[in-house]
Amino acid sequence: MQSKPVITISELTKNYEGFHLHIDELNIDAGSFVGLIGENGAGKSTLLQLLLNQIRSDTGSIRILGSSYQKNEQQIKLKLGVVLEKNFFPLSFSASQIKKMMRDIYPSWDEALFLTLLQNFALPPTKKLKEFSRGMTVKLNFAVALAHHPQILFADEATSGLDPIVRREILALLESYVQKQKMTVVLSSHILSDLEQVASHFVFIHNGEILLQENRADLLKRFIVTTKKHKQCYQLKQAETTKYLVEVTGKKTTDTRYATLEEILLFLVKGVKIDEGTTI
Numbered sequence: 001m002q003s004k005p006v007i008t009i010s011e012l013t014k015n016y017e018g019f020h021l022h023i024d025e026l027n028i029d030a031g032s033f034v035g036l037i038g039e040n041g042a043g044k045s046t047l048l049q050l051l052l053n054q055i056r057s058d059t060g061s062i063r064i065l066g067s068s069y070q071k072n073e074q075q076i077k078l079k080l081g082v083v084l085e086k087n088f089f090p091l092s093f094s095a096s097q098i099k100k101m102m103r104d105i106y107p108s109w110d111e112a113l114f115l116t117l118l119q120n121f122a123l124p125p126t127k128k129l130k131e132f133s134r135g136m137t138v139k140l141n142f143a144v145a146l147a148h149h150p151q152i153l154f155a156d157e158a159t160s161g162l163d164p165i166v167r168r169e170i171l172a173l174l175e176s177y178v179q180k181q182k183m184t185v186v187l188s189s190h191i192l193s194d195l196e197q198v199a200s201h202f203v204f205i206h207n208g209e210i211l212l213q214e215n216r217a218d219l220l221k222r223f224i225v226t227t228k229k230h231k232q233c234y235q236l237k238q239a240e241t242t243k244y245l246v247e248v249t250g251k252k253t254t255d256t257r258y259a260t261l262e263e264i265l266l267f268l269v270k271g272v273k274i275d276e277g278t279t280i
């Protein structure tokens with residue numbers, strides 16, 4: 001059965017000097033874990049800011065949970081969880097003080113869940129944020145974002161600068177919310193190996209446009225890496241060997257392997273597409 005989209009974008013544009021974001025169409029279904037990926041300056045944060053109504057688009061429309069910000073901003077925002085790269089809570093606050101603040105904002109605030117998350121993350125309730133490490137701060141921000149049962153969670157580069165163990169802990173938690181509660185996650189990250197493990201869909205932005213949107217299972221089975229040149233392939237010259245990315249047409253042979261997400265993106269952006277008849 002097809003899920004209903006919880007995010008619908010059509011003909012969205014946003015212009016800055018020297019940068020143009022243009023998204024024809026993007027639909028994100030409930031219960032998806034979307035990895036938003038792209039090079040520095042590709043437009044990931046701009047798209048997330050538009051999705052959160054932090055900036056206005058020049059043209060086009062965004063519908064979140066079947067409604068628009070023009071009509072229902074407050075109701076929509078109460079159903080969203082947000083974790084950004086920078087912490088936005090006062091550093092003089094403790095987790096307990098943040099808890100008091102959040103329960104006045106969110107009618108769906110779940111105090112028991114928040115305390116459980118603090119405990120699971122081993123976060124002290126009374127220590128001030130200014131005494132937290134980066135990892136502790138990020139965990140707290142996720143605990144706050146999850147404790148009001150958001151239907152969609154947006155995270156922009158939130159796990160950058162964290163060690164792999166903390167990142168895995170956070171991603172596994174998000175994965176469990178997606179699977180058990182059909183929460184939708186849209187998470188931007190440059191750590192492609194993380195996303196390769198947890199994301200169910202990838203949206204790849206390049207120069208302000210969506211170059212690729214595909215589900216994980218299809219994308220990671222679509223390309224193989226080989227050292228043999230094929231008639232139609234992407235070539236990436238590296239220091240020692242030249243590797244080719246080939247779209248899978250038949251069976252994968254034993255001398256090839258599936259491309260990683262990082263290789264696919266690197267080949268698509270930096271690789272040279274070799275068409276039939278081209279000599280290299």
Ligand SMILES: Nc1ncnc2c1ncn2[C@@H]1O[C@H](COP(=O)(O)OP(=O)(O)OP(=O)(O)O)[C@@H](O)[C@H]1O
Pocket residue numbers: 016017018019038039040041042043044045046047
């Ligand atoms: N407020 C702004 N005013 C002018 N230009 C902006 C503004 N915000 C973003 N831009 C420009 O929009 C482009 C996309 O930036 P954005 O932050 O969306 O990229 P990103 O994909 O999130 O990059 P990164 O991975 O480096 O965080 C950049 O060229 C940036 O300079």
